[in-house]
Amino acid sequence: MAPDSVIGNAGGSGSNPYPPQTALVTGASSGIGAATARLLAAHGTTVVLVARRAARLDAVLRDCRHHAPRSLPIVADLADPAAAAAVARQAWDAVGGLDVLVNNAGVPMRRPVQRLTLPDVERTMRTNFLSPVAMTLALLPAMVARGSGTVVNVSSLGGRMGVMTEAAYSASKFALAGWSEAIAADLAGTGVRVRLVLPGAIDTELWDQPDNDPPLYAGPLEPAATVAASIVDAIASDHFEHYVPDMKPVVELKTADIDTFLAGMQQMAAGDADAVAAARVAGGSEDAMAVAARAGGPGRGGPQPQ
Secondary structure, three states, X not given: OOHHHOOOXXXXXXXXXXXXXXXXXXXXXXXXXXXXXXXXXHOOOEEEEEEOOHHHHHHHHHHHHHHOOOOEEEEOOXXXXXXXXXXXXXXXXXXXXOOEEEEOOOOOOOOOHHHOOHHHHHHXXXXXXXHHHHHHHHHHHHHHHHOOEEEEEEOOHHHOOOOOOOHHHHHHHHHXXXXXXHHHHHOOOOOEEEEEEEEOOEOOHHHHOOOOOOOOOOOOXXXXXXXXXXXHHHHHOOOOEEEEOOOHHHHHHHHHOHHHHHHHHHHHHOOOOOHHHHOOOOOOOOOHHHHHHHOOOOOOOOOOOO
16 A cells, blocks of 8 residues: 555644654664664654665664564665655555654765766765655655654755765755755645754764775764764754754854865865864854864764665
């Protein structure tokens, strides 16, 4: 049965229950996705866990079933948006409707533009942007008809600030952020809500993937559980945007003086010890690049590979 048949009105017409009764979490085999699935299950939510690594997904599933025994896995590669849409419909049918969709799965692409190819960019966009769009569009008709539902899109600080050596990744995360803002406005009054989560530097596998250059940042990392808690909080929140940690001031500094920000990022990338002094924002404000570095640098956070 397809989602547009409007089955499983778990939340009741026009309501968004908290904790949600059912949720779909992508990228659930490790990192942010695994922590989110476990936390939702601990609240009693039946979780559909999606990732491509079956053995690791099963380990997370076992933890979830201690609290939410109806939780189940779907092994899938979300690099194909059409397959991602099919997964969303399969998950809806499997649990009788979904209260929450958490679009978390993603891949890095850490390479300067001089060495990027169009297939590199297309691959990054498919997983990080087009598949979340496809899954959302697959479920929206049923959620709107039911009058309830929450879509949580996990972007990145790199979705608010362009990042040196991460043009494809930043583009995909900017696209997800812009999409989220626009559909949140489109869906006002329908009972379907959209939430945007923007992680900074998070301790996930994003840092160590093959075919990526070494990260520029080598500072402290936030645990994935911190982002998971923010995702769960966002589901209940009336606010659209959620930074983890709170890096909104960095974005505001960048917006206020983009030229200084770009100069600081270039000097940080070059390993200039004087980058902080050179990139200091006028008026005694804290240096934008120093703040970004402590947060992991723009684009260092966000979803981990599936």
